[in-house]
Amino acid sequence: TTSASPKKSDLRCMGCVTVGLSLNSKNFSKMLQTCLYQCDRHRVILEAEERYKEKLRKLAFCNNSSSAPYQKIVLTPIRKGNLNTES
Amino acid sequence: MFRSCSAWFSQSVGRELCDFWVAEGGVITNHHDADYLFSSDASCPDTQRIHESRDYIEGKATVFHSCYLSSNASSEMKQTVLLGHFILPPACLQEEIKRKIGSFIWEQMNNSQIEQLEIL
Ligand SMILES: [Zn+2]
Numbered sequence: 001t002t003s004a005s006p007k008k009s010d011l012r013c014m015g016c017v018t019v020g021l022s023l024n025s026k027n028f029s030k031m032l033q034t035c036l037y038q039c040d041r042h043r044v045i046l047e048a049e050e051r052y053k054e055k056l057r058k059l060a061f062c063n064n065s066s067s068a069p070y071q072k073i074v075l076t077p078i079r080k081g082n083l084n085t086e087s
Numbered sequence: 088m089f090r091s092c093s094a095w096f097s098q099s100v101g102r103e104l105c106d107f108w109v110a111e112g113g114v115i116t117n118h119h120d121a122d123y124l125f126s127s128d129a130s131c132p133d134t135q136r137i138h139e140s141r142d143y144i145e146g147k148a149t150v151f152h153s154c155y156l157s158s159n160a161s162s163e164m165k166q167t168v169l170l171g172h173f174i175l176p177p178a179c180l181q182e183e184i185k186r187k188i189g190s191f192i193w194e195q196m197n198n199s200q201i202e203q204l205e206i207l
Contacts, residue, residue: 015171021092023170024122029146032171042171044187048180053144060144 013039088159089113097126097134100153107160118148125153127193129178138177150175154193 014035015028023031032038032046090112096105104125105115118124118137126134134150142148155173172192176184185191 013171015174016169018171019167019169021089024092025124025149025151026122026147028149028171028174033146041188044184045174045176048184049176052177052180053146056139056144 011037013037013042015039015042092123093121094123094125095121096153097124097128097131097150099126099128099131099134101127104153104156104160107156111159124148124150125156126150126175127153129175129181134175135178152191152193154196157196 015032016039018031029049032042038046088111089108091114092112093114093116094108095116095118096108108125109115118133119142124137126137128134129138129150137143137148137150140148143150151170152173152175155168155170158168158173181191
């Protein structure tokens with residue numbers, strides 16, 4: 001049943017309980033996104049990063065999506081504040 | 088403790104931390120192949136490039152603050168250091184994040200831990 005109260009183990013933020021070397025730069029973001037519970041710190045960071053990535057995606061799309069986004073972005077001067085959210 | 092792990096280091100990371108990584112069995116490689124991306128400054132151009140890369144947008148290139156390694160190097164914190172507490176977000180997001188959750192863990196780390204590492 002989906003409405004059942006979550007198990008206690010579900011209420012732990014994986015970003016805050018995982019020690020050792022099972023996490024790395026390649027899998028960290030995916031792990032955190034699929035984690036059922038995120039603490040305030042990780043949720044805030046994740047949300048800010050997702051908004052920023054969305055802007056980058058749009059920017060890359062506008063600049064023609066045929067090549068790697070960062071190359072296009074690096075060649076295009078970004079006005080200061082463009083990537084800032086709610087400033 | 089980092090045997091068979093590979094890492095990329097930003098130029099902003101001090102030499103002693105790269106040496107520590109190698110001394111603990113880690114390998115240093117390019118940012119595309121590396122399991123771990125370490126930087127001590129999100130506004131450093133090499134780190135900014137990662138934060139604008141396709142890998143990052145696709146969620147496959149989280150950058151961690153190199154203080155993670157300093158913490159591992161200080162003996163009393165060994166085995167209890169959480170990688171997840173050392174996320175280094177893009178420079179343009181840090182003020183916004185700090186307004187909501189306070190300072191980052193690497194800003195709270197005192198200089199004695201860094202000095203301790205230099206003695207090693
Ligand atoms: Zn957390």
